[in-house]
Amino acid sequence: MVIENSLPVLLSRLDFAWITSMHILWTPMTIGMSWLLFFMELAWLKSGDERWYKLNRFFEKIFIINFGAGVATGVTMEMAFGILYGPFSQAVGPFFGNILGFETITAFMYEAGFIGLMVFGWGKISKGMHLFVTFNVGLSSSLSAMWILVANSWMQTPDGVVLKDGLFQVTNWWHAILNDNFVWGFPHMWVACVELALFVFASVSAWFILKNRHADLFTKILKPTLLALLIVTPLQIFIGDSVGQDVAKTQPTSLAAMEGHFHTYLPDGKPNTNWNLIAIPDVEAGKNLFSIQIPHVLSLLETHTWNGVVTGMDQFPVKDRPDVWVPFYAFRAMVGIGFLLFFVAIWGNVLRMRGQLTATELRKHPWFLRAVIFSGFLPYLAIWTGWWVREIGRQPWVVFGMMRTYEGVSNMSVAQEVVWFVGYIIFELVVWSGAWYFFSRVIQKGVNDIPHSDTLFHGHDEDHEASQAGGGHVAPTFAHKPMMHSDR
Amino acid sequence: MELTTDIVRIVSALSTWWWMILGLMFLLYIALDGADLGAGIFALFSKDEEERGAIMASMAGFWDGNETWLVVAGGVLFGAFPLVYGSAFNYLMIPLMLALWGIISRAIAFEFHIHARSSKKLWGWAFALGSLTAPFFAGVSLGAALQGFPMKSGIAMQGIADRGFTTPVMHYAGGAMDFLTPFSIWTGVGAVIAAGLAGGLFLCARFLPGDVIHERAKSWTNLFSFLALGAIVVTLVWSYAIFPWAAAKWTGPNWWIWAIWFVIVLFFAFKSMTNHSMQHDFTALLWGEGVVVLLWAAMWATMFPYIVPGTWTIHSASNPANSMAVFTLFMTGFVPVMIMYNWYQIWVFRGRFTKKSVYGAH
Numbered sequence: 074m075v076i077e078n079s080l081p082v083l084l085s086r087l088d089f090a091w092i093t094s095m096h097i098l099w100t101p102m103t104i105g106m107s108w109l110l111f112f113m114e115l116a117w118l119k120s121g122d123e124r125w126y127k128l129n130r131f132f133e134k135i136f137i138i139n140f141g142a143g144v145a146t147g148v149t150m151e152m153a154f155g156i157l158y159g160p161f162s163q164a165v166g167p168f169f170g171n172i173l174g175f176e177t178i179t180a181f182m183y184e185a186g187f188i189g190l191m192v193f194g195w196g197k198i199s200k201g202m203h204l205f206v207t208f209n210v211g212l213s214s215s216l217s218a219m220w221i222l223v224a225n226s227w228m229q230t231p232d233g234v235v236l237k238d239g240l241f242q243v244t245n246w247w248h249a250i251l252n253d254n255f256v257w258g259f260p261h262m263w264v265a266c267v268e269l270a271l272f273v274f275a276s277v278s279a280w281f282i283l284k285n286r287h288a289d290l291f292t293k294i295l296k297p298t299l300l301a302l303l304i305v306t307p308l309q310i311f312i313g314d315s316v317g318q319d320v321a322k323t324q325p326t327s328l329a330a331m332e333g334h335f336h337t338y339l340p341d342g343k344p345n346t347n348w349n350l351i352a353i354p355d356v357e358a359g360k361n362l363f364s365i366q367i368p369h370v371l372s373l374l375e376t377h378t379w380n381g382v383v384t385g386m387d388q389f390p391v392k393d394r395p396d397v398w399v400p401f402y403a404f405r406a407m408v409g410i411g412f413l414l415f416f417v418a419i420w421g422n423v424l425r426m427r428g429q430l431t432a433t434e435l436r437k438h439p440w441f442l443r444a445v446i447f448s449g450f451l452p453y454l455a456i457w458t459g460w461w462v463r464e465i466g467r468q469p470w471v472v473f474g475m476m477r478t479y480e481g482v483s484n485m486s487v488a489q490e491v492v493w494f495v496g497y498i499i500f501e502l503v504v505w506s507g508a509w510y511f512f513s514r515v516i517q518k519g520v521n522d523i524p525h526s527d528t529l530f531h532g533h534d535e536d537h538e539a540s541q542a543g544g545g546h547v548a549p550t551f552a553h554k555p556m557m558h559s560d561r
Numbered sequence: 562m563e564l565t566t567d568i569v570r571i572v573s574a575l576s577t578w579w580w581m582i583l584g585l586m587f588l589l590y591i592a593l594d595g596a597d598l599g600a601g602i603f604a605l606f607s608k609d610e611e612e613r614g615a616i617m618a619s620m621a622g623f624w625d626g627n628e629t630w631l632v633v634a635g636g637v638l639f640g641a642f643p644l645v646y647g648s649a650f651n652y653l654m655i656p657l658m659l660a661l662w663g664i665i666s667r668a669i670a671f672e673f674h675i676h677a678r679s680s681k682k683l684w685g686w687a688f689a690l691g692s693l694t695a696p697f698f699a700g701v702s703l704g705a706a707l708q709g710f711p712m713k714s715g716i717a718m719q720g721i722a723d724r725g726f727t728t729p730v731m732h733y734a735g736g737a738m739d740f741l742t743p744f745s746i747w748t749g750v751g752a753v754i755a756a757g758l759a760g761g762l763f764l765c766a767r768f769l770p771g772d773v774i775h776e777r778a779k780s781w782t783n784l785f786s787f788l789a790l791g792a793i794v795v796t797l798v799w800s801y802a803i804f805p806w807a808a809a810k811w812t813g814p815n816w817w818i819w820a821i822w823f824v825i826v827l828f829f830a831f832k833s834m835t836n837h838s839m840q841h842d843f844t845a846l847l848w849g850e851g852v853v854v855l856l857w858a859a860m861w862a863t864m865f866p867y868i869v870p871g872t873w874t875i876h877s878a879s880n881p882a883n884s885m886a887v888f889t890l891f892m893t894g895f896v897p898v899m900i901m902y903n904w905y906q907i908w909v910f911r912g913r914f915t916k917k918s919v920y921g922a923h
Contacts, residue, residue: 141672155650166643174640239728
C-alpha cells in the first residue's frame with residue numbers, strides 16, 4: 074500500500090480536507106457576490122432606481138451571514154498549515170509562506186478593513202465613499218483568491234525553485250508565481266466564484282417569483298443574471314478544458330486518475346484513446362474491473378487529436394500513483410454540473426428571446442423556475458468535486474514530484490488527529506447549518522422591512538456633532554438615532 | 562568574500578526588521594481584539610440577551626478588523642519565519658485548536674444573534690464563552706512558547722516507519738501535552754485578566770455614563786485593575802525564577818533601563834486608574850492600552866535575539882535572503898496602509914451608546 078494511504082497520513086489528509094472543504098463553501102460566494110453588490114449599488118446611484126437599492130440591501134444580508142461564516146472557518150486555515158503540516162510549512166516557507174503572507178497583508182486584512190464600513194457604514198459615510206468601500210471589498214476578496222491560487226497551483230507545478238538544505242529556495246520569482254498551473258487554474262476558480270454567485274442570485278430570485286412575492290422586483294435582477302450566465306457558463310467550460318490539457322501535460326498521474334486511464338497503449342501496441350464514461354477502477358491491480366468506453370474521445374479531449382498518446386497510470390511506479398475512485402467520479406460530477414448549468418442558462422435565454430422573462434410569464438413555466446432554484450446548489454458541489462480532483466490527483470505528493478505528503482505531516486499522534494477531526498466536524502457543521510438556517514430566514518422575510526434609501530441621510534446635524542466629538546468624552550451622539558438600521 | 566558578509570548583514574537586518582513587525586502585529590491584535598474579547602467575558606455575567614446584544618452591537622463595525630490582526634500575525638510569521646511557524650504551531654496544536662474553536666463560536670454568534678428568535682440565548686452564550694476560551698488558550702500558547710520546545714530533524718510524523726527521508730530542517734519533537742505547565746496555565750489566566758480589564762475600559766468608553774452597562778463596567782474595571790496589577794507582578798517574578806535568559810537580562814548591566822521601564826508601566830497604570838475614577842473613560846482606555854504596549858515591548862526586548870527562547874533565534878529562523886528581500890520590498894509599504902484604513906474604520910464607528918439605543922436598532 075502507498076504510505077500516503079496509511080492511517081496516520083490519511084487522517085492528516087482528512088483533517089485538512091475537511092476544514093478546507095467546509096471553508097470553501099463560503100469564500101466563493103463572498104468573492105462573486107461582492108462584485109454583484111458593487112454593480113447593483115452602481116446601478117442604484119446611476120439610475121436612482123430604488124429597486125436596485127432594495128435588492129442590494131436584501132442580498133447584502135445573505136452576504137453578511139456568508140462572510141461571517143467565511144471568517145469563522147477561515148482563521149483556522151491560516152494556522153492549519155503550521156499545525157497539521159509543520160514540516161511542509163517549513164520546507165515551502167521561502168515561497169509558499171511568503172505568498173500566504175502576501176495574502177494576509179494585501180487581501181485578508183484589506184477586506185476586513187472595509188467590510189465593517191460596507192455593512193454598517195450606510196448613512197454614516199457618503200454614498201460615493203460607500204460605493205468605493207464596496208469596490209474595495211470586491212477587489213480585496215478577488216486578490217485573496219489570486220494569492221491562494223498562486224500558492225496552491227505552485228504545489229501542482231512547482232516552478233522556479235530548487236530544493237536546497239531542506240528548503241524550497243526560489244530561483245525565479247516570476248516563474249514561481251506565474252507557474253504553469255496558475256495560468257488557467259486561477260481563472261477557473263475565479264469564474265467559478267462568479268458563476269456560483271450568479272446562480273445563487275438566480276436561484277433566490279426564481280424562488281420569489283415562484284412564490285409570487287416581490288415577483289417584479291426579482292424579475293428585474295433575474296434578467297441580467299441570466300444574460301451574464303449565458304457568457305459565464307460556456308466560458309467556464311472552455312477554461313476547464315484548458316486546465317485539463319495543462320494537467321495532462323504537467324501532472325500525468327493526476328490526469329490518469331481522473332480519467333481512470335491505466336494503459337497508455339492497447340495490447341496491440343496502438344495508443345489507448347478510449348475514454349471511460351464510467352468505470353470500476355482497481356488501483357492495486359492497475360486496471361479497470363469494468364468500464365464503458367468510447368474510442369478516440371480521450372485523445373480528443375486531452376490532446377485535441379484523433380489518435381494522440383495520453384500517458385496512462387502504467388507509466389508510473391505503484392508508489393507514485395494517486396487513488397482513482399475519488400478523482401474519477403468527482404471529475405465526472407464537476408463536468409456534468411458544468412454542462413447542466415450551461416443548459417439552464419440557455420433555457421433562460423430562450424425564454425428571454427421569446428419575451429417570456431416577465432413575472433407573469435415566468436410563473437407559467439414553474440419547471441424552469443424550479444430548475445433555476447435547484448441550480449443554486451450545484452455550483453457548490455462542482456467546486457467541491459473540482460478541488461477533490463485537484464488535491465487527490467496530486468497525491469502521493471504534497472509538492473508535485475518534489476515532496477511527498479508523508480514527509481510534510483506534523484508530529485502528531487493518531488489520537489490528536491482524531492480529536493481535531495471530531496471537533497471540527499462539530500464546529501463546522503454548526504457553522505454550516507446555522508448559516509443555512511439564517512439564509513432561509515432572511516429569504517423568508519423578504520424585502521418589506523428594508524427602509525427607503527431616503528432614510529439613510531436624514532441625521533445630518535447629529536453627524537456633524539459626532540465629527541467634532543471625536544473619541545469618547547462627549548455628547549450622546551448616537552443616543553437618539555439607531556446605530557444600525559432596523560433591517561439588521 | 563566581501564559580498565557574502567554583506568548579504569549576511571543585510572539578511573540579519575531584514576529579519577530583525579520583520580521580527581519587530583511581527584511584534585507589532587501581535588501587539589495590535591492583543592491591544593485591539595483584547596478589548597473586544599474582554600467585553601465578551603463581561604457578557605458572561607450579563608443578566609439578559611438584550612445586554613449581550615448591546616455589547617455585540619457596540620463592536621459590530623470593527624471586531625472583524627481587530628480579530629484579523631491575529632491572522633496577519635500568522636501570515637507574517639509564515640512569510641518571514643516559516644521555520645518557527647511550522648514547528649511552534651505543531652507544538653501548540655491543542656491550545657491553538659481550542660482558541661480557534663472559541664474564535665469560531667464568537668464569529669458566528671455575531672451574525673446569528675441578530676437574526677435569531679428562539680436561539681438568541683444560545684448565540685449569546687456562544688459569544689461570551691468563545692470570548693473567554695480564546696484569550697485563555699492564546700495566553701496558554703504564549704506561556705508555552707516562552708518555555709521553548711524540543712526539536713529534531715528527519716520524519717516528524719508519529720506512527721510511520723522512517724523511509725530514509727532526510728532533511729536538515731528541525732521539526733517539533735515533543736509530545737501533544739508538552740505545552741501544559743503551571744506557568745502556561747497561569748499565563749492563560751493572566752491573559753483573561755488583561756482582556757477583562759481592557760474590555761471593562763472599552764465598555765466604559767463605549768456606553769454613556771449612567772447607562773446600566775456603564776455602571777456595571779465601572780465596578781468591573783475597578784476590580785480588574787487590581788487583579789491586573791497583581792497578575793503583572795506574579796508573571797514578572799515567576800518569569801525571573803524560571804527563565805535564566807530573562808533573569809540575566811533584567812539583572813545585567815542595563816538593569817536600570819528595566820527598572821525605569823517598570824516605573825513607567827506603573828505610572829501608566831496609575832493614570833489609567835485615576836482617569837477611570839474621574840470618568841475620563843476614553844483617556845483611561847488609552848492609558849490602559851499604553852500599559853499593554855509597554856509590557857509587550859518589554860517582553861519582545863527580553864526575548865531578543867530569540868523568537869522562541871532557547872529554540873529559534875531570529876537569525877536561525879528567518880527565510881533565505883531573497884525571500885526576505887522580496888517580502889520586505891512588497892509588503893513593508895502595506896503595513897502603514899493597513900493601520901490607516903483600520904483606524905478609519907474604527908473612527909467612523911466612534912461615539913457612545915446606551916443599552917436601549919443599540920439594542921432597539923438590532
